[in-house]
Amino acid sequence: MERVKKIFWLIHLVVWVLFASLVVLQLSSDNDAHWRSTTVGFIATCLYVFYSNFYLLTKYTGQRKGKDYRLQMVAIVLTGPVPFLLFHQKPFEFMQYFGYYMLHQLTVVIFLCLSWLARVTETLVLNTIRKEQLEKQAVEAELTNLKSQINPHFLFNTLNNIHTLVYKQAPAAPEAVMHLASLMRYMIYESNAATVPLAREMDYLQDYVSLQQLRYKHSPVVDLQIEGETAACFIAPLLFIHLLENAYKHSPGRLEPGDLKVRVEIQEGDLTFSVRNPIAKKPANTLEEPGGIGLPNVRKRLALLYPDQHTLTIQDSGDTFTVLLTIHGLRAPAHERQAHLLHH
Incomplete structure (x- = not known):
């Protein structure tokens, strides 16, 4: 089981490296002097939203604490664009900040959905493996009993x-x-x-x-x-x-x-x-x-x-x-x- 979890984390690492590379290639080609800070802020927002929700889903899986999860998810939605705004170096007026904030809410929703999909997929795979292991152990125990x-x-x-x-x-x-x-x-x-x-x-x-x-x-x-x-x-x-x-x-x-x-x-x-x-x-x-x-x-x-x-x-x-x-x-x-x- 631990080996399977390590494989999943390796998949996470590879996917994020590929995603970050694509973002860097895209933003660096826009001839923007602040593309580095923009890239870091955007990736930081994606990571923050994805793994905050991923952690909450892991924490509350199998527990009847839907209210606690919803409250914390709302907090993630509200604070999701903050990393981008913190890293962004362009001086903005309030309305420009608000516009960027609302624009990045779409990114927040997308990565909330992706983290939910990743958590559900991993849970399904791990539960399937766990079930097969339990069935195998039960069969082996029964065979040992019959053989004895x-x-x-x-x-x-x-x-x-x-x-x-x-x-x-x-x-x-x-x-x-x-x-x-x-x-x-x-x-x-x-x-x-x-x-x-x-x-x-x-x-x-x-x-x-x-x-x-x-x-x-x-x-x-x-x-x-x-x-x-x-x-x-x-x-x-x-x-x-x-x-x-x-x-x-x-x-x-x-x-x-x-x-x-x-x-x-x-x-x-x-x-x-x-x-x-x-x-x-x-x-x-x-x-x-x-x-x-x-x-x-x-x-x-x-x-x-x-x-x-x-x-x-x-x-x-x-x-x-x-x-x-x-x-x-x-x-x-x-x-x-x-x-x-x-x-x-």
């Missing part, structure tokens, strides 16, 4: 599963700890960025899947396939985890290998993410996996992040539940990818 609603029960279950592996001295325990550390590091540190490489988001999903797999004795219950160049695509962090979490939550307690099918496809900057899961006959997992932000909040976050840039389709066949998300235009420019690599 990660299912805590999953973490407790994972820790219990790892504790069991350690107690049994299972060979999978160290790898499970590494997956959890990678997952937590991404959630706490890396997900603070506005966007992350899709490859990193996929690593996070795979860590999540590996930790969820500790609950199952069978081969991997998730069939995860990725097609396309993930390094060239950037995505909002923690966007897909809720869809995958929802699939686990509403699946039967016992899953066969490959029951959960996750597909990620990147093609010409468009990303398609789909997850399909069998539907539990009774909501047994609802007690086991409380929390989760649900599909309505996923829709809300997508609307904030990718307005008019995504489609979210949900299909319920009775036996399977499929969520299909498509986001367009995710390929980051080369300079953004380079900046991200340097940052990390």
